[in-house]
Amino acid sequence: MTCRRRPRMHSQAPTVGRVEMGDRKAKGWSKSSVKKAGSRIRAYQRGDCDEETYNQALDTVSAYRRSFSPGLTRINMGLRSFLSTLGLTGKVAQRLKREETIIEKLSSREARLDFSRMRDIGGCRVILGSEHGISDLYRLRDWIVSTWGPDVQVIDYIEQPRVSGYRAIHIAPQFDGLVYEVQLRTAIMHQWAQATERYSSLTGFNY
16 A cells, blocks of 8 residues: 655744654654554554544654754764864765655554654765775774763674664764764775675665
8 A cells, every 4th residue: 555645734844953752742642643643544444443543653754854954964064073183084974764655664664663762864974085994994984973972872884784784973963952974985895785685676675
């Protein structure tokens, strides 16, 4: 069953600042409502949820997704500052996961995932210039962790590459109660990742 979103007007993105529980509810979501939204989207795909309830879940998805925008901008600016401080060249890109991709991920690819624990809704990627290597990537990692705090989770796909050979460093900073994903890659790692993504899209299997 194809997910079809009813047309509607979106409210303006929230301003930067700490998001307390009351503010979250005012913006159209709470942690429990986000978790329920994921379950209801899956139920709708199975035919066990009415359209009105499904559309309410989509409203929650939209509100929750928009709430990542301010923190994403702050992370992007921070990463650019870190590169400058360390004397590194590179590109910084940011993206919000598309609603259609979120719904597809909840419905099929990760059908048991608690939506409130989805970690890649808001993400940034740093691709170092071709003159930089793995040691520079680790320098950047260490600077990020020392600046954003020891509670920042780091997943090292250089020491333990994925089956596809994908290598990078993933960092999960948390701002205003939301968890973001930051990917750190060298230029060669990025080329390999792009090739892997193309192959995954052809095979339909996430490597």
